[in-house]
Amino acid sequence: MNIVVLGAGSFGLAMAIMAGKFGHNVTVWTPFEEELGEIMTYREHRKKLPNIKIPDYVKFSSGLECCDDADIVIFGVPSNVTRQVAREAKMYISKSSIIVNTSKGIEANSLKRMSEVIFEELEFPVVVLSGPSHAEEVAKGMATSVVVSCADNAVAKTAQAALNNKEFRVYRNHDVIGCELGGAFKNIIALGVGICDGLGLGDNTKAALITRGIAEIARLGFAMGAKHETFAGLTGIGDLNVTCYSMHSRNRRAGILIGSGSTPLEAVEKIGTVEGFNCCKSALGLIEKYNVSMPITQQIYDILFNNKSPRQCLEALMSRPSTDNEAEYLSVYK
Numbered sequence: 001m002n003i004v005v006l007g008a009g010s011f012g013l014a015m016a017i018m019a020g021k022f023g024h025n026v027t028v029w030t031p032f033e034e035e036l037g038e039i040m041t042y043r044e045h046r047k048k049l050p051n052i053k054i055p056d057y058v059k060f061s062s063g064l065e066c067c068d069d070a071d072i073v074i075f076g077v078p079s080n081v082t083r084q085v086a087r088e089a090k091m092y093i094s095k096s097s098i099i100v101n102t103s104k105g106i107e108a109n110s111l112k113r114m115s116e117v118i119f120e121e122l123e124f125p126v127v128v129l130s131g132p133s134h135a136e137e138v139a140k141g142m143a144t145s146v147v148v149s150c151a152d153n154a155v156a157k158t159a160q161a162a163l164n165n166k167e168f169r170v171y172r173n174h175d176v177i178g179c180e181l182g183g184a185f186k187n188i189i190a191l192g193v194g195i196c197d198g199l200g201l202g203d204n205t206k207a208a209l210i211t212r213g214i215a216e217i218a219r220l221g222f223a224m225g226a227k228h229e230t231f232a233g234l235t236g237i238g239d240l241n242v243t244c245y246s247m248h249s250r251n252r253r254a255g256i257l258i259g260s261g262s263t264p265l266e267a268v269e270k271i272g273t274v275e276g277f278n279c280c281k282s283a284l285g286l287i288e289k290y291n292v293s294m295p296i297t298q299q300i301y302d303i304l305f306n307n308k309s310p311r312q313c314l315e316a317l318m319s320r321p322s323t324d325n326e327a328e329y330l331s332v333y334k
Contacts, residue, residue: 001025001071001162006085008035008060009273010048010135011102012076017139020057022165027059027066036062047272052139067092072100072162074129075118078273079105079184082114086121093122100127100148100159104183105275106282111289113180125152127159128176130183131234132242134249138168145169147235149179171234178230181221185297186240187276188283189213190251192300193244195310197252198259205314209296210244216294223290251276264304280304295320 001024005012008030020026030036039045043054067073067089077085082103093099099122103114110117115126131146138144148163148170150156156172164170173179189210196205217240218231230236243249254274257267268274283297299313 002069003027003072003074003162004029004067004070005074005076006067006089007076007078008032008039008045008048009076009078010045011133011138012074013045013049013052013054013058014135014138015074015076015102016058017052017054018141018165018168019163020055021141021167024162025059026057027061027070029061029064029066031062033062036060049135049139052136064089064092067097068094070094070097072098072159075099075101075103075114077103078278079103079107079114079275080278083107083117083121086118090122093124095124097124098127098155098159098162099124100129100163102129104130104180104187105279106184106286108278108282111282111285113177113184115176115180125150125155127156128179128183129159129163129170130179130239132238134242134246136248141167143167143169145171145234145238147171147173147179147233149173149176149235151176173230173233173235175227175230177224178221178226179235181217181224181226182231182236183239184275184279185217185220185283186213186243187251187274188280188297188300189217189240189276190243190249191255191258191274191276191280191304192296194249194252194255194257195259195300195303196255196314198256198261199310199314201314206244210240213296214240216292216296220286220290220292220294223292224286250274258303259310276300277304 003019003024003026005016005028016026016028101114118126127150129148133144133146148156148159160170193206250271254267254271280301302308
């Protein structure tokens with residue numbers, strides 16, 4: 001197939017390397033001439049995907065006309081520019097193309113998921129690809145398993161068949177909402193885990209944060225119509241674990257800087273794209289809209305945007321009234 005990847009970020013490049021390796025014709029689009037020049041000169045993106053050579057079979061373009069004959073268009077741009085790129089690419093994308101989105105986030109003003117944003121602009125069914133899949137490992141051919149989900153199951157099956165191979169195993173899931181929420185909100189929890197690392201806290205603290213984090217993500221998901229079992233799978237606890245524990249994770253690394261004394265803006269400036277930072281702005285809107293309790297997300301928001309100290313937030317979480325865990329579970333998943 002002809003596959004176009006929109007965005008030369010780490011995951012977009014990793015998908016291009018992987019797909020080209022297994023026989024697809026792959027082109028990566030970037031509008032940044034300096035970025036394109038560096039990649040073409042060194043066959044490496046030294047900032048986004050260092051020490052990984054980009055094979056010659058991966059082609060590059062600075063014009064969206066590269067989408068003209070694409071069988072699959074993969075969105076790999078940050079969530080805050082997804083709508084703009086979809087709008088600009090619309091005139092070049094064929095109605096027969098399959099759209100796959102890998103960006104993880106919630107649009108700030110509309111509070112819409114990325115598949116909703118892209119659908120509004122293109123009016124195509126959108127396949128969501130999510131799961132524990134660090135770009136550095138995908139690009140190196142390390143065994144990876146992900147999930148695809150789409151409102152049109154036939155489209156999801158086609159994307160699954162095209163992208164599945166002996167290194168990159170693709171499952172199907174029918175819960176688009178759950179897949180997207182798990183992929184977006186795990187970045188917020190990973191920021192919190194990184195903050196714990198920066199503070200010098202131990203494994204007990206991080207395990208509690210991850211476990212209670214998936215509980216509150218599932219609580220929001222259930223209120224929005226997601227299936228609870230999704231959060232026990234690859235795009236739920238799987239993606240949350242890899243993002244919280246790995247140093248590949250930009251969200252965790254940004255959290256470590258914040259916990260060590262950097263301001264949130266300093267951390268983001270140093271790390272680059274930190275999707276959890278952007279998503280946390282939208283999270284409060286969803287919490288209010290669906291009237292759900294998400295205390296970890298609220299405290300991380302206060303660290304990022306209300307100048308609250310991480311230790312104050314930890315004390316606030318530990319001082320909350322104790323509850324019945326089983327009763328809480330049944331109230332969420334009744």
